[in-house]
Every structure is written in structure tokens, then in C-alpha cells.
Amino acid sequence: MTLGNPPYSKCPSCKSENTLRNSHTQSISEKIIRTITWYELFRCSKCGWRGWKSNYLLSVRTVKKIFFYLLLMILASVIVFNILKMVI
Ligand SMILES: [Zn+2]
Numbered sequence: 001m002t003l004g005n006p007p008y009s010k011c012p013s014c015k016s017e018n019t020l021r022n023s024h025t026q027s028i029s030e031k032i033i034r035t036i037t038w039y040e041l042f043r044c045s046k047c048g049w050r051g052w053k054s055n056y057l058l059s060v061r062t063v064k065k066i067f068f069y070l071l072l073m074i075l076a077s078v079i080v081f082n083i084l085k086m087v088i
Contacts, residue, residue, distance in 0.1 A: 009042070013049035020044055020053070038062045 009020040023043035025031045030041060038061065039052040 009053065011044040011047065011049055012051070012053070013044060014047040016044070016046050019046040023050055038065060 010017050011019050020042040021044075023041040025034055025041055033039060033052070034041060037054075039054050041050070042053050043050045
């Protein structure tokens with residue numbers, strides 16, 4: 001999956017535009033953050049800055065994630081409701 005470079009991505013360190021590139025996750029914790037949040041790991045090709053940036057407010061990935069959490073919440077509440085019904 002290639003997301004390309006968002007037009008408003010600006011390096012927080014050197015303030016240059018269009019220097020940020022998607023950086024590969026190097027550890028499990030980075031992979032987890034990337035999966036559960038809509039932050040992406042970036043590296044600046046100019047100054048070498050590396051960090052997290054939420055560079056898009058609403059994308060397909062974000063919408064999918066929101067739907068996933070909603071589904072999870074509904075599922076959890078259904079399970080809890082059924083358990084409560086069994087107990088009472
Ligand atoms: Zn930079």
C-alpha cells in the first residue's frame with residue numbers, strides 16, 4: 001500500500017515541505033502504534049528527523065478503523081448484555 005506524500009506534510013524539525021517519507025516500523029511497539037492509531041511514522045529526507053505524524057484527518061484507513069472500533073464496541077456491549085442476562 002502506497003499512500004504517497006500528502007501535500008501538507010511539513011517536517012516539524014526543519015520546516016521544509018515535501019521532505020517527509022513514510023518510514024518503516026522497526027520494532028513491535030511501533031507496529032502496534034501504527035496499527036491502532038492513525039499516526040504514521042515519517043522520516044525527513046533533509047534533516048533526518050524521524051517521528052509520528054497524523055497527516056490526514058479522514059482517510060479510508062481512518063474510516064475503516066472507526067468502523068472497526070464501533071463494531072467492537074457493539075459486539076462487546078452485546079456480549080456484556082447477554083452475560084448480565086444470564087447472571088440475573
Ligand atoms: Zn526535516
